[in-house]
């Protein structure tokens with residue numbers, strides 16, 4: 147099957163530093179793929195490069211022609227001098243009917259915010275509105291950058307259920323960046339562990355056993371991961387790992 151989007155030997159520099167080095171990956175129809183990695187490891191940059199928002203220095207990015215992508219960025223700058231209701235925001239750039247916006251706000255769990263100004267929404271409400279806007283474009287690929295930040299725990303669980311429903315109902319693929327290692331392990335078909343380059347990738351089980359993953363996230367997470375593996379041990383007949391034992395020679399600056 148032709149991938150929806152792929153990167154081949156992608157290198158990207160930001161501010162004079164190479165932040166992505168020789169990254170190759172592809173996302174296929176209906177897959178849920180999660181990118182994990184420490185702060186500053188290039189996760190957001192990778193999404194933006196796949197979207198064509200930042201240029202590839204070397205290598206290339208290929209998207210299926212006409213592919214509809216719903217993108218939820220990590221943060222959105224809202225112009226506070228420009229009051230805009232959630233309903234109006236959902237109608238940009240494509241006009242939506244009242245019924246469609248109401249139904250989508252209900253679906254993401256915030257039916258009450260339709261007439262409220264965006265600037266008055268809480269972080270979690272805003273996150274849901276951003277997801278609603280992405281879903282309204284009927285995406286074939288959803289790209290979500292830390293989509294559960296700001297969501298409370300029930301909200302987080304509901305969020306991953308919603309993503310699985312969307313995948314089941316529409317066949318959309320999902321590529322997301324996440325720091326919720328526990329949830330990632332249960333919600334993803336495939337995990338890509340990034341630290342400037344792809345450290346390791348594969349099913350959650352393969353990744354959590356990879357030495358590169360353990361080096362990055364330590365053994366402290368193993369309890370939760372072991373629990374996951376125990377519950378899913380039957381389900382990984384096609385595991386594959388690309389965990390090359392190379393060392394990370396890139397330096398990453400703390401965004402702080």
Ligand SMILES: Nc1ncnc2c1ncn2[C@@H]1O[C@H](COP(=O)(O)OP(=O)(O)OP(=O)(O)O)[C@@H](O)[C@H]1O
Pocket residue numbers: 160161165183184185186187188189190191192398399400401
């Ligand atoms: N516009 C930019 N100009 C200069 N440097 C940038 C720019 N955007 C990103 N960087 C740098 O590129 C590196 C990767 O940033 P990126 O936001 O992709 O990391 P991340 O893995 O998404 O981090 P986090 O987990 O903190 O969100 C960081 O060192 C960051 O400072």
